[in-house]
Amino acid sequence: PEHLATTEGRPPAGMSIRITTPDGSPLPPNTDGEVRLRGEAVCQGYLNPDQSAEVFDADGYLITGDLGHLTPDGYLVLTGRSKDVIIRKGENISAKEIEDLLHRLPGIADVAVIGLPDRTRGERVCAVVEQPPGAA
Structure with missing residues (x-):
């Protein structure tokens, strides 16, 4: 188990x-x-x-x-x-670093940061956030 x-x-x-x-x-x-x-x-x-x-x-x-x-x-x-880099307008952005920062906020129970396609930027940063139980 x-x-x-x-x-x-x-x-x-x-x-x-x-x-x-x-x-x-x-x-x-x-x-x-x-x-x-x-x-x-x-x-x-x-x-x-x-x-x-x-x-x-x-x-x-x-x-x-x-x-x-x-x-x-x-x-x-x-x-x-290992492949958690989002490339936005030529800049490498670590999804894990952003997740770690967001995890520190009190209104976030869990978070996943991903890159989404963007025509002008290459990728845009998207955070999928779960609120803590009982949050409004």
């Missing part, structure tokens, strides 16, 4: 998960890094080989853009995102 509440679970049969540094070096259990997947349920690549080369490593693992770690007994714990 504890694993169900605190992890994403173990990989199913036919699926392999690696936690690595950005250059692909493996990390030990309980060390956060990039989450990479390989297996029957993962697409094999894109029609354009250049696109596949950007998101698959040399061993065929999909670089998911998620951050996390494996517990010593093989359960996956997701802890963040």
